[in-house]
Amino acid sequence: MRLFRFVGWYYFKYFLIVLLALELFFVGIDSLKYADKMPDSANMIILFFTYDILFALNYTLPISLLLAMVLFYITFIKSNQYTALLSIGFSKCQILSPIFLISLFFTAVYVGLNATPFVYMEEKTQNLIYKDNSLSVSEHLLVKYNDDYVYFDKINPLLQKAQNIKVFRLKDKTLESYAEAKEAFFEDKYWILHDTTIYEMPSSFELGNNALSTTRLKTFKTLKNFRPKVLDTIYQNKPAVSITDALLSLHALVRQNADTKKVRSFLYVFAILPFFVPFLSVLIAYFSPSLARYENLALLGLKFIIITLVVWGLFFALGKFSISGILIPEIGVLSPFFVFLALSLWYFKKLNKRL
Template identity: 35%
Template sequence: MAHAMRMFRYVAWIYLKYLFIVVFALTFLFAGLDYLQNADRLEGFNIKILYIFYKGSYAFDLLFPLTLVFAMIMTKIDLIRSNALVSFYALGYSKKEVLRPFILLSFLLTLLYIGMHCTTFVDAELSAKNLLHGKKNGVVKKNLFVKYDRSYIYIGELIPEKREARDIRIYEMKNGELHRIVYGMKADFENERWVVKDAKIVVKPLFERLGGKGFRIESKEGVETLYGFKPKILTSVFEGKQFYTIQAAYEAFKLLVAQGLDTQKVRSLLYHMTVTPFFALFLIVILFLFIPPYARSVNLFWISFALTGTALFVWGLFYLLFRISRSGVVAPEYGSVAIVSLLALFALHSYLFRSER
C-alpha cells in the first residue's frame, strides 16, 4: 500500500507540474496575442492589466479541459523517456493503477472547473469587451419589451446591478384581453418581486352591458407585481446574453419553461458548462491506453503529435456542436450529452479491456 501511494504521488506530481505549465503557457499566449491586437484601443495601465486578466480568465475557461489532456500526454511521454513507466510495470503495477492518478485528479479538477461557473468568472469575456469599448460593467439596458406570465412589460431603462427600472409599463391580460395597465417612472426589485413606485393604474372595464363602468384611473404609492422576475435573468434571457452562471442559466431555463418559450439556447449552455467538460476525463483514459509503454516501439514525437491533434479535434468538435446547438440547428442533447455519453462508453470499454493487455 505504501509503495502504491508513493507511485501515486510521483505520477500525480508530474501530472500537476505539466498541467500548470500548459495552463500558464496557453492562457498567456491567448491573452498576449489578443492584447497585442487591441493594445492601442486601451487607455491607461490599469485598464490594460484588467484587460489581460479578463482575457486570461476567458482563455482559462475555454481551454482548461483541453489542458488536462495535454498534460496527461506530456506526463506519459516523460514517464516513457525516463523508463519510469516500464519500471512501474516491472514492479507489478497494472495499467489501471498507473492510470488512477490521472483519473482522480482530472475528475476533481473538472468538478472544480464546473464549480467556477457558479461565480462571475463566466463574465470575463464580457468584461474584457466592455473595457475594449470603453464601457463600464452594469451599463443601463434600454427599451426592453418582454412577456412574463400573462403580462407584457415595457421598460425604458433597466439597471440590473441596482435592481432598478425606470419608465416601466405593465400591460396585464385577463381571459385573452387587456385588463389593466400599470405605469410608473421607477420600480425596484425587492423580496423577489417588483414594486412600482407612485404608480398610475388604468383599469379597462368589461363591456357587459350599455351604461356600465368606463375606464378607471387610480394612483398608488406602490404596486407589487411581477413576482420572481429577476432583473439579471430578465436581461440575460430577453437580450440573448451568452454568459451565465450555472444558477442564472437554471433560473433562465425555468423562466422560459414557465412562459412556454424556446429553451434550446439555455439548455445548450447548461450542458456546455456541466456535461461537456467531462470529455477530457474520458479522453485521458482512451489516449493513455493507446500510448505504448516503450520508446523503442514507436516514434514518441509523432505519437505525441497525433494525440495532441486528436485532442484538439475532439475539443473543436464539442465547441462547434455547442455553437451549432445554440443556433437551433442541432438539439443540445445530441450535440453535447449524446457525444459525451458515447465517449464515456468507449473510455469504460478501454479501461476494462485494453488495460489488461
Template identity: 35%
Template sequence: MFRYVAWVYLKYFFIIAFALSFLFAGLDYLQNAGKLDGFNIKVLYLFYKGSYALDLLFPLTLVFAMIVTKILLIRSNALLSFYALGYSKKQVLFPFIAVSSLLTLLYIGMHFTSFVDADLSAKNLLHGKKGSEIKRNLFVKYNDTFVYIGRLVPEKRAAEDIRIYRIDRGEVRQIVYGERALFDGRKWIVKEATILRKPTPKGLGGEGYSVEKKPEITTLEGFKPKILTSVFEGKRYYTIQAAWDAMKLLMSQGLETLKVRNLFYQMVVTPFFAIFLVVIFFLSIPPYARSANLLWLSFVLTGTTLFVWGLLYFLFRIGRSGVILPELGTVLIVSLLGLAALYSFLFKTNRL
C-alpha cells in the same frame, strides 16, 4: 506512487495552462494595445483575456498535461518501475482520473460566477464601455402579463418607467404604472404605483374605469432582472445558475429553450470530454519507449485532441443558431467518448 504521479500531472497542467493562456492573451493584446488608454486598463484587459483563454482552453490543457506526463514517465522508466513493483494499470491511471475529475468539477464550478463574463468585460474595456450595463425599452411577456421597462439596471436590480399590462381572455384588464421598481430577490416592488382597472363586463351605465394610487405594490414574482435581459436580448454569457433559471423561465412561457440548453450543455457536459480522452489516451500509449515512436504518437494524440475539441466547439457555435439540437450534437459526442473510455477502462486495464 499516487502522490508522485498526481504532482507531476498537476505541475505540467499549470505550466501548459499558463503558457497557452499567456500566448492567447498576449497575441490579442498586441493587436489591440493601441486602442486601450491607461496602464490599469491594459492590465485589466490582459487579465480578462487571460481568463477567457483559460475558460476556452482548460479542457485541452488537461489532456495535453496527461500526454506530457505519461511520455515523461515512460522516458524516465518510472512507469515500468511502477509495474515492476506490482502496481496495475488501473492504479497508475487513478491519479490522472482523480486529478482531472477534481479540476473539471472546479472548472464547472467557476461557471457559477462572473468568470463567464471575462470576454465581455474585455470587449467593454476595448470599446470604452462601463462594466454596469443599462438596458432600455424592454417589452416582454411573463405568464399572463406584458411588461414594458423604460430603463433597467440589472446589477442594481432596479427599473424605471415600468408598466405592467395584465391580460385576461385576450383583453387588457389592469395596467400598473410605476416610476421606479426594485427587485428584492423574489418579487418586484413598484414604488408610487398607479393602478388602472378596466370594468368587467363593459356596458352603458355600468362601472367605469377605476384609478388607484398606492405607495408601493409587490408583483412579478420570480421575474429576475438578469434573466430578463439575458433571455429576451439573446445574451451569450450566462452563469450555470442563470442558464438554468432562463430555461425554467422560457419553458414556463412556452418559448423555445434550444439556445439556452446549448449553452448550458457547453458549460456542464462538454468539459467531461477531457476526462474521457485522458482515459482513452493513457491506455493507448504503450508503456515501453521501444514499442512505438513516442514523438509521432504524441503528435497524433495532440492532433486528435484538437480535432475533438474543435468539433465540439463547432457544434456549440452552430447550436447557437438553432441549426442542430444540442442533444444530437454536444451531448451525443461526449456520451460516445464516455462509452469509448468505459470500454477502454474495462478491456485494456488488465493487460500491459
C-alpha cells in the same frame, strides 16, 4: 500512494507549464488587440488583466489538462519510466488513476466556478475597455408572466435597473389593465416599478360610461424571481451564463410553461460537458505504447495533440450550436457526451489487457 505522488506530480507539473504558457499567450494577444483602448488608470489596467486571465481559463484550463496528458505519456515513454513502472508490477490503470483524478478534480473546480460570476468575466473585461456599461444594456424585452405581458425598453443587469416599463394585464385574452413607469429596480425578488400609472379598462364598453380609469401608485410589484440575469439569459444572445442563473431561469420558464431549450443548453454545456476531459485520458492511455520502440513518438505526440484538440473543438462547437438553437440540447450535447463516456469506459475495461 507513492505512485500517486510520483505520477501526479509529473502530470501536475506539465499541466502548470502548459496553463501558464496558454494564459500568457491569450492575455498577450488581448493586450495587443486592446492596446489603443486600455484604461488610463493603473487600477483599471490591473482589473483588466485580472478579468482577462479569469476569462481565458474557459479555454486554457481544459486544453491544458488535455495537452498535459499527451506530454506526460510521451515523455514517460521516451524516458522508459513508463516501461519501468509496468515492469515492477504496476498496471496501466494504476498509472492512469492519478492523471484521471487530478484532471477530474480541476474539471470539478471549473464547473464550480461556472456557478459563480466567474462566467461573466468577458462581459466585465469588455465594459472596462469600452469604459461604460452600454454593452450590458439589453433593449426591447417582452416577458410573459402569469397573465401579464411586461415590456422593458432598456434593462441593465449590472445595475439591476430598467427604464420605460409597461405592464399589460390580460383576462380571457382581453386587455384588462395597463401600467407604465419610467424606471424600475429589482428588489427582494420582485421588479418594483416606481411612480406607476395604471389605466384600467371597463368590463363592458357602453355609451355614457367612463371608458378608462386612472390610478397612480408609488410602487408596483411584478415579475417575481425574474432576476436581471435571468431575463438576459432567456431573451438575449449572451455568450455565457452562470449555472446558478441558468437554474433560476429554468425554474421561471417551467412555471410559465415557456420554451426551456436555450437554458437547458447552458446547463448541459457548463455543468456536464467539461467532464469529457478526464475521460479522454483513458483513450490516450489505451493507445500509448508500453515501449518507445513500438511507435514513432514524435508522430504519436502530434496525433494525440490533433485528436485532443479536435475532440475539444467538436464538443465546443456542439455546445455553441445547442445554445444558438440549431440543435436540440439533448441531441447536440448529452448524446455525444454519453456516447463518448461509454466509449471511454469500454476502453478502460480493456486497458490492462493491451500490450
